Amino acid sequence: MIETGRIVIAGAGLGALYAALELAPRPVLVISPESLGEGASSAWAQGGVAAAMASHDTPEAHAADTLQAGAGTVDPEVAAMVTRVAREHIIDLTELGTPFDRDADGNYVMSREAAHSAARVVRVKGDQAGDQIMQTLIAAVRAATSVQVLENTQAVRLETEGSTVTGIWITRADEPSAPVLVKAPGVLLAGGGSGGLFAHTTNPPRIRGQVIGFAARAGARIADPEFVQFHPTAFDIGEDPAPLATEALRGEGAVLINVDGERFMIPAHPDAELAPRDIVARAIFAETQAGRRPLLDTREALGAEVLTRFPTVAETCARAGIDPVVQPIPVAVAAHYHMGGVEADLHGRTNLANLWVCGEASSTGLHGANRLASNGLLEALVYARNAARDIAALNLAADTAKVLPVFSAGGQELAPVAVQSLREVMTAHAGVRRTAAGLKQALATIARLEDEQAEDENFLNMCATATLIAAAALKREESRGGHFRDDFPESDPAQARRTRITLEEALAIRAKAAKELT
Template sequence: MQRYLMNFDTRRMENRQEECLVIGSGVAGLTAACQLARHGHHVLLVVRDTLQDSNTSKAQGGIAASLGKDDNPQLHLADTLVAGAGLSNESVSRMVVTEGLADIRWLAANGAEFDCYADGTLSLGREGCHSRNRIVHSHGDATGAEVARALNEMVAREKNIRTMEGCYVVDLLVHQGRCYGATALWHGKKICLRARHTVLATGGLGRLFQHTTNPDGATGSGMAMAARAGAELADMEFVQFHPTALALAGCPNFLISEAVRGAGAYLLNSEGKRFMPECHPMAELAPRDVVARCIFREMTKAEVSHIWLDARHIENVAEKFPMIAATCREYGVDIAKDLIPIAPAAHYMMGGVHTDIWGRTNIEALYACGEVACTGLQGANRLASNSLLEGLVFGRRVATIIGKTRLPQAEAGLFWREEKLAEESHAGMMADRKASQQILSRYLGIVREAGEMAVGEEKLRELAARYEGCSAASAAELDLRAGLICGDLIFRGAQRRQESRGAHYRSDYPDKDESLRQHFGDRRKVYDEAERFGDENIAAAAVLGMA
């Protein structure tokens, strides 16, 4: 695995320095930045696109929390463990479902508006694998947008937060097992971002697949840069496919929230027959991996590209789910009168950068939270609406542990460089990215098999070999290179796990194997990478902001 993706020399780049560097503007990154700033820390918040672009802003269903009178954290914990298929860490899960209640109240106290009944009590929805109505939602089906709005307004009010939009973070800077910041492309210019603490909150990798509910920025860039820097990644074989994404030719795979099924919608096969009651006791509200596989089976059996979601019998369905109704209407589907064409699409990565219960990685001063992280909560299959909850909890916990961590002063005069990469242009780059998406979709989809995966793995490595030893020339190429790295890690994890568990299903090993009830990790060995100015140059470098 190539260590750096661009030629650079931090001595010759614009250097920006801040106490804390937070990368990403989803719920985890925004929460971490806000919490750090409110405790007196100075934060540089950088995002590849705009502060409004994230998976969080697209989230529909809501935030899972045991706030109902008939609910409690223990019941929420039990549902989380069932969905996680034996790989959710019980102590981490208990902490999240317990502490998350206060984090939701904090969010509401700071301006987030959640749907309530006339008496002021929260309107709580139901989603797959939940035993109670516990989904806190906003404006029916626009919870993520409301959470992002509230957090962005909090960020704007904090004097201790500086923001940089259009800043693509490329590589982490590590020396003797400690992270000192990162290099980045900012509006096409290479810059160095130095920090005492660096927080990865870069989101997932759904864009590695042909069909996904994720926005354009979900390319696995954070996972890939962490892997290149020597961070441990875990559970990369567990990619969740959401059962119900809009499936119309030429249209984006817009998510049809699980909350629609929670309100009573049915899944119908190509013959118009309901099939989920025969597949699982919870029928349409079974765990996501179960529902996605059952839909895939029906599609394969009938040789069709989609099946149907029937919400016509739900009273006032368009009023309950206004964003879904409006989007479907744009594409000629009236959810109150028409069947909705749906198919599974890549949605969420359970694996990622391995952390402890405080979001710390194996690299000192490097933290991870949100979908980029593998905290132990999600296990082999994420429980619906636990993602926003995890982002809130771990964003806060990362900020807390940073406030308690005392790092020694950085060694004076450190610099990093990579000057040996070939500066080559790749005319077929976009075709290669499309090819990589086809490979992952074909060989790492809902159903996997050893021989098929071996073919796909070889094809992906042939693609990656074209770029090995080369310096990336654009954000688009960086996205491709990140995808090639993450795809390889998914292949490796999927081949190692010779069983079926949660979102990882193998037709050649269709059953669980309790001897494999463990986590598989990957870690690249990284040696000391920084160099040091000669003593006579340190003072001059400090004047330039480089030391």
């Protein structure tokens, strides 16, 4: 066991690093599963950060679009707060050195994405916002003497006394090891979402719901776990994770066609390619299921400009042998963003004392049932600061001694076959389209896999989050936002409310489902 006066931040993405800088000069310990900046979902974000920066736009309009996209379950107070402070975060990142795209007059270049009523997404080099913001934050963190980063280390469990978090258990991330307990005055969870629980995902390989899972196992209340956003346009080129064909391409006029050259989004929704993501995702999924391979066509809208304005897309195309100037890009639906997570109040607090959460591991009420494009990075920034300011109110000791864990042999290596089985059952039964029978099958399979790998704490965390997703999806007998039930295809106004669930409640639903299948 190690005792420290440092605040421990589990995760090393945008929210984690932004919070660490906000807490400076208070001592912080950042737990990073890989080398700093690698494997973080934030770095993979292509679109940008949504903020009402232009003269023609307002925070109120941004909040209204957020409420509209969220399909009836967005918390209006949260939407108003987040959109109101968005501008100051863009300015702060700019002052830190983030090279946001500017025009000749120095104004931020704004792009429009799906379900936004105005162009309000601030970008960097077209499609490199996440990476460039992360590089800026990494440089600042490296220079901050108050921040210690433990690389190649992962959090696997919370230590609690009653309903108070007193520490966190960590292991090596690059090889099996026995866990080490780090006792700390407070813990901030900032470790990403759960897209990797699905077989086709845009998320980095390590992002498989572990943080949500170990928080739930410690008694943290989870909100909205059934609401998973599937990005409509991931590259369908056989790579895992699937590279992202950014939403900004459709914002610039790219269209969706099938292998027969038909624009299938025109009859699907009045906004066609710029319809909310869940609608576009289901339309693309339907084309795939029908054998009419969906394609993203940038040829007329962008022509050769796609190569210079969207370099990440161009690089992926080149790797796959696709010339987007003359060929459409094969696309498929992929798990992209988890609206659900550990429930957080306006200050990032959870129901457990001394535990805060920000970023995709959280559920703040901003996203509702269907996140508005480019609100993800914004939420991470806002709640990282809110949580950091709340944590700063603690009477923290000025303990700058470094945490130097000594790991011994032990632990269990993650079983790749079990992980793949979990991912496949989640895609088959808890993915874009769901039914009661399929969700019950998913829950029964998760229970079996969990029993088979009962000694693997990492896998237990994944199974906890998978159970929460499937159990909440089974309980919600309607379709709303990112949650679609073939057996309940309409939205029910009586169910226009957020889900709040504990792991104990989800396990009871799982046990009942498994029993019904025997």
